[in-house]
Amino acid sequence: MKKLSWLIGVVALIASGAYLFVYIYRWEWHRALLVGILFLATLVGLCTALVLRRVTSMDERLRSTAGNQRPAGALERLRAAPVETQPFRWLSPESLDRTHIFIPVLLGGGFVVSGIAWLIERVAGSSARAGVEEQLATDLQGIAFPVTSLVPTDAELLAGADDCADDPSLRVLLGPAATRAVR
Amino acid sequence: MKRVIAGLAAAVLTGIGIWLLRSELMTVSIQQPEGSYTDVVLEVSIREDEAVREEMARGLISTCRLLVNADVVEDTFVTVDDGVVAFRLRPGLDEFDRRELRGCLSDTRVQHLLADVRTLETITPEGDDSSR
Known part of the structure; x- marks a missing residue:
């Protein structure tokens, strides 16, 4: 062929x-x-x-030609050789001054800092909620509408007319709104 | 040794071929006598619609006559037979122009059109200088 x-x-x-x-x-x-x-x-x-x-x-x-010159038993020699196991080699002390540990350290540091920040946020959120609500209620009371009416009714106006204007007990009964309107 | 001989043979063949081409591909212009003309008979076969055969043949002739710088004489383009056309060029073509025109007409210049040059001869007024 x-x-x-x-x-x-x-x-x-x-x-x-x-x-x-x-x-x-x-x-x-x-x-x-x-x-x-x-x-x-x-x-x-x-x-x-x-x-x-x-x-x-x-x-x-x-x-x-080259195949015959190779010594036999390569597999046995490999198995007989001491095995070097060194996990996390980049953390070994002689490598600490090398640049290549920067990235893993940066990544690990970021992870740890994120965890701490998340924990702080959770604790602060749960502890601050009750106090903040109380403070808010107190602040809102200062600007709340008055209980009494701001404008006097017709009956109050009539009662506060000139005939009864000098009666102090009636003035107390009518309150400040009727008194201001009459004046 | 064999390789040297083969290389030499190839070189000699190439040299001979180029030498032959040198003489055949010359573009020398030979002045033709006044009143000379060249008649061409062409067999045209086409793979398209037969109705456009003449149009395609005219296109091929128009292209090729530009190479030899000769004009097709008016009203000389005729259909001699089925698929056979004839035309006349003036002034007459010399030997080198005839080779060039024959090659151009026989070439695959127009797609789906094949032309076979049956006759290509230059006729001079004296009548003794006609050549094919």
Whole structure:
């Protein structure tokens, strides 16, 4: 199959090259351009195949020669070697002055600070609620509407007329609103 | 050694090819006698509607005659047979122009149109300088 592919490629290369000359000879430029593109494509394909074949053969030769020189028992040596387990290596003291611990420390610090802030907010919210409401009620009392009416009724106006204006007990009974209206 | 021989052969073939092309692709202009003309008979095949065959053929001829700097003589474009057209160019074309015109007409310049040059000859008033 490989030989057939090579044969087809070489025949296509020769034929397209020959037709390129023929079409140029006949002044048929469009056909010459098309065949020229085909010629170039075939040439690039064949050259690539040649290079790949050479690389493959070199690789196989290297594998065949170098494979015998390797000492056996690589897996056993790996298993026999001491295993170094050092988790969180970036926290080791000799690495503390390195820049690469900055990011983990920053991330961890941010997490801790966020937790503390959340805790403070919860405690403050639960403790301050009762006191704040009491203070608010006290402040609102100062600006609340008076219990008595601001405008005297007709009866109060009549009672506070000139005939009864000098009666202090009646004035106390009517309150300040009727007294102000009369004046 | 084999590679050297193959490379030499390829180089020699290429050199010969270029040498042949050099003489064939010359664009030398040879003055033609006064009153000379060139008759062309063309077989045209088309993959489109047959009704546009003549129009496409005219387009191809108009394109190609610009390359050789010759005009189609008025009313000389005739349909000789089914798919065969003829026209006359004036002034007559020299050998190099005839090659160029033949190549242009036979080329795939117009899509879906193939033209085969049956006759392409230059006729001079003396009658002894006709060439195909």
